Amino acid sequence: MxxxxxxxxxxxxxxxxxxxxxxxxxxxxxxxxxxxxxxxxxxxxxxxxxxxxxxxxxxxxxxxxxxxxxxxxxxxxxxxIARTFQQLRLITRMTVLDNILLSFQNQAGEYLKNTFLFPGRVKKQERKNREKANELLAFMGIEEKAGDLVEDLSYGQQKMISLACCLASGAxxxxxxxxxxxxxxxxxxxxxxxxxxxxxxxxxxxxxxxxxxxxxxxxxxxxxxxxxxxxxxxxxxxxxxxxxxxxxxxx
Ligand SMILES: Nc1ncnc2c1ncn2[C@@H]1O[C@H](COP(=O)(O)OP(=O)(O)O)[C@@H](O)[C@H]1O
Ligand SMILES: [Mg+2]
Structure with missing residues (x-):
């Protein structure tokens, strides 16, 4: 191969x-x-x-x-290709779910244009992304942390979230x-x-x-x-x- x-x-x-x-x-x-x-x-x-x-x-x-x-x-x-860092680079004042949502690729570029032109499409995409983020957290066994602020998690849990963000990129x-x-x-x-x-x-x-x-x-x-x-x-x-x-x- x-x-x-x-x-x-x-x-x-x-x-x-x-x-x-x-x-x-x-x-x-x-x-x-x-x-x-x-x-x-x-x-x-x-x-x-x-x-x-x-x-x-x-x-x-x-x-x-x-x-x-x-x-x-x-x-x-x-x-x-995606990576994690020794210094985790999470947004600690945001929730776990929002950190994952930010990591989905290709949202930002089209987002503003679509918000004005196709608000329905944006809502649908957001719902899908939330579902995908929750599935990912469930796969990793940390779905109950979705609404927690990253700063309230232990260092080990934060490392798990940084892995989740890396996976969320779809790489x-x-x-x-x-x-x-x-x-x-x-x-x-x-x-x-x-x-x-x-x-x-x-x-x-x-x-x-x-x-x-x-x-x-x-x-x-x-x-x-x-x-x-x-x-x-x-x-x-x-x-x-x-x-x-x-x-x-x-x-
Ligand atoms: N941005 C940088 N500027 C200058 N020196 C660097 C930089 N990054 C790494 N180095 C140097 O390159 C070498 C390898 O570093 P690094 O790749 O961080 O090693 P490791 O991750 O195996 O500990 C070290 O001597 C380090 O000081
Ligand atoms: Mg190193």
């Missing part, structure tokens, strides 16, 4: 720092790939260049046959930056269960995560990176036993 995402020899420097060093990686369709590595390894930079938040210096990124390398980030989002490739770091075990379990169910619904995940146990449980494949390079790659068990990985995580 063709890879969903093909990253070819990508380089990215910040002044003197080499953040990505001739980095290549293929992400298969409907897979869950974990990316581990010490702080400063270049993991978040990888997400930043895939999503067009930062330009790459050289190399290519191909998504479903399209070259993303010079595309602006809004076009990359439209092509079907097929989801890049999650530390989806379970720093939250309690029962919430970790809930988030992993949601992620695990989604490849069969056509979703592909790349997950940066410090919680190695979580990565080992949910991922099909794991990449260990350091200093912008891929040091090890394989199934979770083989990467766990790679000497470079053992050294990095026992220190």
């Amino acid at each position: 063709k890879p969903a995402l093909n990253i070819k020899s990508v380089n990215k420097k910040f002044d003197g720092t080499v953040a990505l060093d001739d980095f290549s990686l293929e992400i298969p369709q409907n897979s869950i790939t974990g990316i581990i590595g010490p702080n400063g390894a270049g993991k978040t930079t990888l997400f930043n260049v895939i999503t067009g938040f930062l330009p790459l210096d050289s190399g290519k990124i191909i998504y479903n046959g399209k070259n993303l390398s010079r595309m602006p980030s809004y076009k990359i989002a439209r092509a079907g 097929d490739l989801l890049l999650l930056d530390e989806p379970v770091a720093g939250i309690n075990p029962s919430m970790i379990e809930k988030i992993l269960m949601v992620i695990k169910k989604l490849p069969e619904a056509g979703k592909t995940f790349v997950i940066i995560e410090h919680n190695i146990e979580a990565v080992m449980r949910v991922c099909d494949r794991v990449i260990f990176m350091d200093e912008g390079k891929k040091i090890a790659e394989g199934d979770p068990e083989s990467v766990r036993h790679d000497p470079a990985v053992i050294e990095a995580y026992l220190e």
Whole structure:
């Protein structure tokens, strides 16, 4: 099967720092790939260049046959790639439901014009979106939180909502930056269960995560990176036993 995402020899420097060093990686369709590595390894930079938040210096990124390398980030989002952030970027003074509604794509552009010209169409679309948002929350087991303000939720619940917003975008490739770091075990379990169910619904995940146990449980494949390079790659068990990985995580 063709890879969903093909990253070819990508380089990215910040002044003197080499953040990505001739980095290549293929992400298969409907897979869950974990990316581990010490702080400063270049993991978040990888997400930043895939999503067009930062330009790459050289190399290519191909998504479903399209070259993303010079595309602006809004076009990359439209092509079907969404991400979460280490700092969650939710609108904390709004409800969970409204955060999800904001994440549905392609509403804003046509919205004002349609409000004047086709008010009935807008109402119908709003009703549909509400239904879709509630279905998504139910799928994730958090429907009872729909009307709560995000600021009143625990950090773990907020991480779940940021995953829900990422899914609400309708993207097929989801890049999650530390989806379970720093939250309690029962919430970790809930988030992993949601992620695990989604490849069969056509979703592909790349997950940066410090919680190695979580990565080992949910991922099909794991990449260990350091200093912008891929040091090890394989199934979770083989990467766990790679000497470079053992050294990095026992220190
Ligand atoms: N926007 C930026 N400006 C300057 N340096 C950056 C920037 N983003 C990342 N870096 C540097 O690039 C390296 C990789 O960072 P990052 O991708 O955030 O690592 P990780 O997510 O693996 O901890 C680090 O040395 C970091 O300081
Ligand atoms: Mg990071």
